[in-house]
Each structure stands twice: as structure tokens, then as C-alpha cells.
Amino acid sequence: MAGREVNLLARYPKARRNVKARVGSKAENRAAALRFDREYFDGTREQGYGGYRYDGRWLPIAEDIVAHFGLRPGDRVLDVGCAKGFLVKDLMKVCPGLDVFGLDISRYAVRHCEPEVVGRLHVGNATDLPFPDASFRAVISINTVHNLDRADCIRALAEFERVAPGCGYVQVDAYRNPEERAVFEDWMLTAKTYGMPVDWRAILAEAGYTGDYFWTILEIDPEWTITD
Numbered sequence: 055m056a057g058r059e060v061n062l063l064a065r066y067p068k069a070r071r072n073v074k075a076r077v078g079s080k081a082e083n084r085a086a087a088l089r090f091d092r093e094y095f096d097g098t099r100e101q102g103y104g105g106y107r108y109d110g111r112w113l114p115i116a117e118d119i120v121a122h123f124g125l126r127p128g129d130r131v132l133d134v135g136c137a138k139g140f141l142v143k144d145l146m147k148v149c150p151g152l153d154v155f156g157l158d159i160s161r162y163a164v165r166h167c168e169p170e171v172v173g174r175l176h177v178g179n180a181t182d183l184p185f186p187d188a189s190f191r192a193v194i195s196i197n198t199v200h201n202l203d204r205a206d207c208i209r210a211l212a213e214f215e216r217v218a219p220g221c222g223y224v225q226v227d228a229y230r231n232p233e234e235r236a237v238f239e240d241w242m243l244t245a246k247t248y249g250m251p252v253d254w255r256a257i258l259a260e261a262g263y264t265g266d267y268f269w270t271i272l273e274i275d276p277e278w279t280i281t282d
């Protein structure tokens with residue numbers, strides 16, 4: 055059974071990005087970002103987020119996730135690549151009683167999580183989830199698995215399927231044409247696996263992943279800054 059292409063981040067705010075600012079010292083920025091440590095979250099914009107702070111932007115997305123999966127109080131949900139737990143916090147806010155957990159490779163992010171999610175976030179690798187089979191009602195992973203190489207990407211997607219069979223939502227970086235690819239390659243710091251939607255569908259199928267999915271596509275604007 056194949057999953058569905060559905061955009062659960064439709065209400066995520068648009069952000070302008072200055073691609074040129076990153077192109078200059080890309081190698082150092084990339085090396086810093088790939089540690090997923092302080093520089094990536096709370097360093098400069100050239101190294102990553104440039105300050106990863108809670109501002110409530112995930113609340114509408116949390117509402118759409120709850121509605122999409124028909125989540126109810128008592129259901130267990132896992133966010134893989136949860137960073138500081140913003141989405142974990144907002145899912146619990148929009149659906150009181152929902153039992154939400156997160157997992158991230160970054161000890162820094164988990165140590166700097168939102169107070170509401172202390173004890174709910176685990177440090178770990180998406181490729182090897184420390185949870186029993188079918189132990190979650192849904193698994194979410196936004197803009198995370200493209201940070202793994204292709205083999206690990208497939209391992210991670212198979213893990214999502216194992217812990218929440220047929221009930222996943224995965225969003226990954228993609229592009230639809232050579233122009234978008236060029237912009238993406240200039241901007242991105244940490245992605246190791248990326249391609250067109252057709253390439254991603256092949257990876258999802260190879261992993262046996264049957265949940266839902268969508269793409270993060272950087273769009274070009276005339277001033278050579280971009281909006282997503």
C-alpha cells in the first residue's frame with residue numbers, strides 16, 4: 055500500500071533566504087553545520103538556523119497533523135529529528151493528552167529543549183529507533199532524513215514503518231528542475247541525499263515505507279534570494 059503525497063506544512067510561514075551569503079565560505083559552514091551542535095542551531099545564519107527559537111510557528115502545522123491522522127488524547131506520536139522539541143510541544147498544546155515524544159541526533163538540541171518537553175526527547179539516530187514495533191500511532195519526520203546518506207536514509211524510513219506501520223509523515227528536500235537544483239545546492243548545508251520527487255518515491259518504495267510524504271522545495275525569486 056503506497057502512502058499519499060500531502061503537504062502538512064502548507065501553513066508554515068514563508069522565509070526569505072539570502073543564498074549568496076552562504077556561498078562564500080561554504081566548506082567551513084558545512085563542516086560546522088554537520089556537527090548538529092550549537093553552531094547549527096544557535097550560530098550564524100551562514101552556519102545553520104542563526105538562532106533556533108520557539109515562536110509558535112508550528113502550532114498550525116500541529117493542528118493539521120492532528121486532523122490528518124485523526125489523533126486523539128492517549129495516542130503516542132514520535133517526531134524524529136525533533137531538534138529542541140517545538141513540534142512536540144505544539145502537538146501536545148493543540149491536542150491535550152496526546153503523548154508525544156521526540157528523537158534527535160543532537161545532544162545540544164535535546165539539552166536546550168523547551169521546558170514543556172523535558173524528558174520526552176531522546177538523543178539517538180533515526181536509523182536505529184529505540185522503540186518497539188508498532189509502538190506509535192504516528193511518526194513524523196520533517197526535513198531530517200535527507201541529512202543521511204542513501205543507505206541510512208532507507209534504514210531510517212524502514213524504522214519509521216516499523217514503529218508506526220502505514221502512519222508516517224516524512225518531508226524532505228527536493229527540486230523539480232535544474233534551476234531549483236542549483237539554488238538548493240548553493241543554500242543547503244547538511245543534506246546528503248536529495249533529488250527530484252521521482253527519486254524520492256523510489257527511495258520510499260525501496261525502504262518499504264507506506265506513510266505519507268511531501269517535499270521542501272526552495273523557490274527562486276528574481277533578486278536571487280529565495281522564498282520557501
Ligand SMILES: C[S@@+](CC[C@H](N)C(=O)[O-])C[C@H]1O[C@@H](n2cnc3c(N)ncnc32)[C@H](O)[C@@H]1O
Nearest residue numbers: 090135137158159160178179180196197198201
Ligand atoms: C533541518 S533540522 C529539522 C528540525 C525540525 N524537524 C524542523 O523541521 O524544524 C534537521 C534535524 O535533524 C537532526 N538529525 C540529523 N541527522 C539525524 C539522525 N541521523 N537521526 C536523528 N536526527 C538527526 C538534526 O540534529 C536536526 O535537529
